[in-house]
Amino acid sequence: MKRISKIAVFSALIAFTSFSCESNSDSPDSGTPSTGTGKTKYIITATTGAVGIADYLLTADDITTGSITTAGNGLEQDGSYRYYITNQNKFFSLLYGQGNPGAVTSYALSEEGKLVKTSNFQAETVHVFAAVNKDILTIKVPRSGAASIASMYKIDTEKSLIVGEAQQDTKKLAGNGERAFFTWATQVGEKVFMPYMSIKGDGVDNFGTANPDSTWVAVYNYPELKLEKVIKDNRTSYLGAYFTNGLIQDENGDAYGFSGAIATSNAVLTSTKPSAVVKIKKGTTEFDQSYFFNVQEKSGGYKIASSTYISKGKVLLLMYGNPGKNSGAVKLAIADVYNQTFTWVTNVPATLTSATSRYNIVTEDGNSAVLGINTPDGNWIYTINGTTAVATRGMKVEGGQITAIAKLKY
Template sequence: MKKNSTLALFAAFIAFTTFSCSSDDKSEENTGGSDTGKTKYIITATTGATGVADYLLTADDVSTGSITTVGNGIEQDGTYRYYITAENNFFSLLYGQGNPGAVTTYNLNASGNLVKKSNFQAETVHVFAAVNSDILTVKVPRSGASIASMYKIDAKESLIKGEAQQDTKVLAGNGERAFFTWATQVGDKVYMPYMSIKGDGVDNFGTVNPDSTWVAVYNYPELKLQKVIKDNRTSYLGAYFTKGLFQDENGDAYGFSGAIATSNSVLVSKKPSAVVRIKKGTTEFDQSYFFNVEEKSGGYKISSTSYISNGKFLLLMYGNAGKNNGAVKLAVVDVYNQTFKWATNVPETLTSATSRYNITSEDGNSAIIGINTPEGNWIYTVNGTTGAATRGMKVEGGQITAIQKLKY
C-alpha cells in the first residue's frame, strides 16, 4: 500500500497540471499590425477528441462572460500542443512523440484577429523558453545517446538560427544523466535546472541522488557551459516540463523544489519542498535564505509555480495521500517575507489547472489561471497578496489548457 500511495502521488505531480504551457512576452514590439494599444487574450482548450489538440480562442476580457469551442476558434492538429509567446508572437509547438513536429506561429492583425504567420518543422523538445529575442528549445534524451540538443529560434522571423549540444552524462558527473527541467534567462545568461536520472530505459526518471539541487549556467548566445550551481538543502528545481526557477524585478533568482525524486517508483526525497535563492550577480545558492514551504503548508509539496510580481507567486500544491487525502490546492506565497496563504474561493475539486505558466493581470497584482472542474471550466483571477480568487469567464466545449495575451 505504501508503494502504491507513493506512486499515485508522483503520478499526480506529473499528470495533474496541463502540459500546454505559455510564457510571458519579453518584448514590447508589435508584429501583428498597427499598434492600437489593445490586448487580446488567447485561450486554448481541448475537447479531448482523438487526434485533435486544442482550439485557439480569443477574447477581449476574461473577467466575465463565456466562450465556447463549438463553431469557434482555430483548431490545432495533433494530439499534444505546447505554447509560448515571444516578441508578441504566439507559438504552437506540436509534440511529435520523438519525431519532428510542426511549429506554427500566430499573431494579431490590426483588427485583433488571430492569424497564422508561419509554419515550420522543428525537433520535438522538452524545454522551451524566451531568451532575449529568441526562443531557446532543448531536446533532452532519457535513454540511448546522452547528447541534449539546444536550438535557438529567432522569435521575430520564426527561423532556427543556431544549435549547441550538451552531453548529459558528462554534465551530471555521477554515473547518471542530467535531465533539464526548464530554462530561465537570468541577466545575460541562461540558467538551466536539472534533475539527475538513471535513464537508459531502466527506471528512467528514478535516481540515487534525490536530495541535491543543480543549475547549469550557460552564456548566451554561445550556449557554452560556465558552471554548475549546487546545493543539498532540498531536491531538484521544477519537474518534467515544469519551470522551477524565476528571476524577479531585482535580478535575484528563486528556485522552487517539489522534493519528489523517486527510485524504482518509490518517493525517496528526504528533504522538504522549499524555495532557494541565487542573488543577483552571483552563481551560488544564498546560504542565508531557505523557505520551507512544506512546513508552512502543513505537509504539502509544490507541484508547479507561476510568478505574479514583486516576490509573489501562485503555487499548485499536492498533499500526501496518506496524510491529507492527496488534496490539490492553490496557494500564494511571498518569497521576500516567506509568507504562505491558501487561496480562497477556489472550487473544492480541481480536475486540472493551467498553473504551470499563466499570465499576470494588467495591474500586476494577480495571476490569471484556468481551472477545470467536474462542474465546468472557468478562468479565475487570484490576488497575489490576499489569495482571494475571483471567477471570471466560463469556457465551454473543452478544458482550458493555456492562457496568454498579445498586443495589437
C-alpha cells in the same frame, strides 16, 4: 501532459461587459499583423479530449465575465499535444511529436484583433522551451539508451527560423553515473540558468535516481550557450519537474528556485529533504546559504507542484493535494518569497479536476495571476490576487477543458 488532472511526479504539469462568443472561422492566414493599436486580446486554449485533436485557440477581449465555447468557434490545432509560448508579441504553438519532428506555428494579431498565422515550420520535438531575449530557446533532452547529447536550438522570433544550435553531453554534465535531464530554462540577467534532475535513464526506471536530495542548476552564456558552471546545493531536491519550470527571476534580478522534493526510485518517493524555495542573488552563481524557505513546513506538509511568478515576491503555487506526497487533486496557494509566508487561496471550487500551470498570465497591474481551473461542474478562468490570496471567477469556457491562457497586443 498539459494538465494536473492526474498529478504524478513526472506528469507534465502542465494554466467589463457580458461577452458574446466571436467566431474565428475565417482562415488564420488572412490579414496582416497589426502595427499597434495598444489593445489587448486574450488567447484561451481548450481541449475536447478527442483522440488526435489538440487544443482549440479561442480569443476574447474580456476574460473576467461571460462565456465562450469551442463549438463552431476558434482555430483547431492539429496533433494530440500542443505547447505554447509568447515572445515579442507573437504566440507560438509547438507540436509535441512523440519523438518525431513537429510543427512550430506562430501567430500574431491583425489590426482587427484576429489571429493571423505568420509562420509554420518543422523543428525537433523538445522538452524545454523558454523566451531568451528576442529568441525562443528549445532543448531536446534524451532520457534513455545510448543517446546522451541534449540539443539546444535558438529560434529567432522575428524570422521564425532556427538560427543557432549547441549541444550538451548530459552524462558528462551529471558526472555521477546518471544523466542530467533539464527541467526548464530561465533567463537570469544575460545568462541562461537550466535546472536539471539527475536520472538513471536505464530504460527500466528512466526518471528514477540514486541522488534524490541534491539541487543542480547549469549556467550557460548566451547566445553561445557555452556551459560556465553548475550551481549545487543539498538542502532540497531538484528544481521544477519534467516539463515544469522551477526557477524565476524577480524584478530585483534575484533568482528563486522551487523544489517539490519529489525524486523517486522505482516509482517510490525517495526525497528526504523538504519541498522548499532557494535563492541565487543577483550577479552570483551560488545558492544563498542564508536563505531557505521551507514551504512544506509552512503549508502543513504539502509539496510544490508548480509555480507562477506574479510580482513583488508573490508567487502562485500549485500544491499536490496529499500531504507529503506527489499526488492528489491540486490545491492553490500564494507564497511570498521575500517574507517567507504561505497562504492558501480562498474562494476556489472545492474540487479541481485540473488547473493550468505553465501557461498562466499576470494582470496588467501586476498584482494577480490568471489561470484556468477545470472542475466537475465546469471550467472557468480565475484571477488570483497576490496580496489577498482571494480568487475571483471570470469567464466560463464550454466545450473543452482549459489548457492555457496567453495575451497579445494589437
